[in-house]
Amino acid sequence: MSQTVQHRRRGRPRQAPAEAEDAPVQSLDRALALLATLAEADGLTLTDLAGRADLPMSTAYRMLLTLQRRGLAEFDASTQLWLVGVETFRIGTAFLRRRKLADCGRDAMQGLVAACGETANLAVAEEDGVVFVSQVETHEAIRAFFRPGTRALFHASGAGKAILAYRPPQAAAATLKRVGLPRFTERTLTTLPALLADLAAVRERGYAVDDEERNLGMRCVGAPIFNEFGEAVAGLSVSGPTVRVTPEAIARFGPLVRDAAARVTRAIAGRPPAA
Template identity: 45%
Template sequence: MTEKATGTESRREASRAEGGVQSIMRALTILDRLAECDDGLTLTELAKSVALPPSSAHRILTTLQRQRFVRFEPATMSWLVGVQAFVVGNAFVRSRDMVPLAVPHMRRLMTKTGETVNFFMLDGEEVMCMAQIQSQQMVRAISRPGGGVEMHRSAAGKAILAHMEEEDIVGIVERNGLPRYTEHTIVTTDALRLELANIRQRGFAVDNEEFSLGLRCIAAPIFDEAGTVHAAISLAGPASRITENRIDALGEMVALCGKIVTSEIGGRARR
């Protein structure tokens, strides 16, 4: 084989490899878009949202469908996330020992309080709901597992922020700001620092209608073996039931649940 032929073949190999990476990135982008839409997307909607020709999007979708990562709903002509995506995602949850260890204690907390209990984990500069035990009440608070929330306006986020290093807190605030969502949202650094100090003192955080009017949440940190906080247990319900008079009592129950889960995973609170 001549040197020229060898060079041509190498370029072809590189081109095929680049094309393969591009196809994988497109497939992952499509999965991300479908994960954001509970009701799915039509081919036209999906192709437009990922900036692909419908023919290219359809080719990727049919490949993903064969592997059960997506499914097609004929009644609505929509594409949705498939069961294999859940299987892969659930493997991540299983790899985090905290989630399965926390669930029985979350269930007991829900039974005692009658309110929805969530397990949140730090995800970049947001907190993400990883597991949920729903209240049996007709009116209840529901956070979709997998959804991210800004830290300054959630009880779970503030419970984690309270135990982060000062420079990390400053960095998060500088990059993301403190946008207002309700009249109760914390929007100044001074107010946030005071709030975090109060959280450290009493052992739990409160979202007092800061995320959404009519909703209150109470959260407690979960420490790992190094005394670092990456997760929190959160209790959520309507403000009409989680009244200000009940916050301290419920907060003690949530804090105790956080301590139990911390112990279960071999964690320890910083002194």
């Protein structure tokens, strides 16, 4: 007897009813439509905005207050007009930054694959770690693979440690205190002194090494990418099995990854931090 197995779509809650999968959350859908309407003009009164969005004024007003608390909408008391808030700019520039990074990093990743023979990855910094946004795979049968959207903590990834090494000490300490240093393998750095010593070595040589600290049998070499303020906002890395990514290979890959990350930094008009 055959049985059909339905695999859960990624990003969907385990208990989500199938018939509701594509049903929008009405209040969120209305709020986003209201924000889109607000963005089309250089300021609207509550009456005009509610009319354009086809919402009761009381509903539109409550939504605007919620958006205002999040910085997505602003009210100009002198003109009695509602406008988009500064937070919409931050969100928009975050999208542009990722697209620009992915575009500029592609050539660098392809070059690394050709030079190192291993998979190249691009990851961007988030509050508690990194998220991998792009990858160029090697043609080797055994290779590293990070699906776009995969997240990793700072202390257990090459790109993550490369970024964390250039964070201000107080900010780095606050992040580590909040997230902790969970152990993934027996090689994971789970004490602050050990991690801080490793980060000092990262700054000294310009690249980080994940020596089976996230997955046994895999090594990764990562280097930071800086924005225009000298802040480490992303990381470029190459990853592969330990049988190929040997200590001798790491010594060769490190400067290649560091130089490739520096080229991406220049391509996005970034600059390394002052010594």
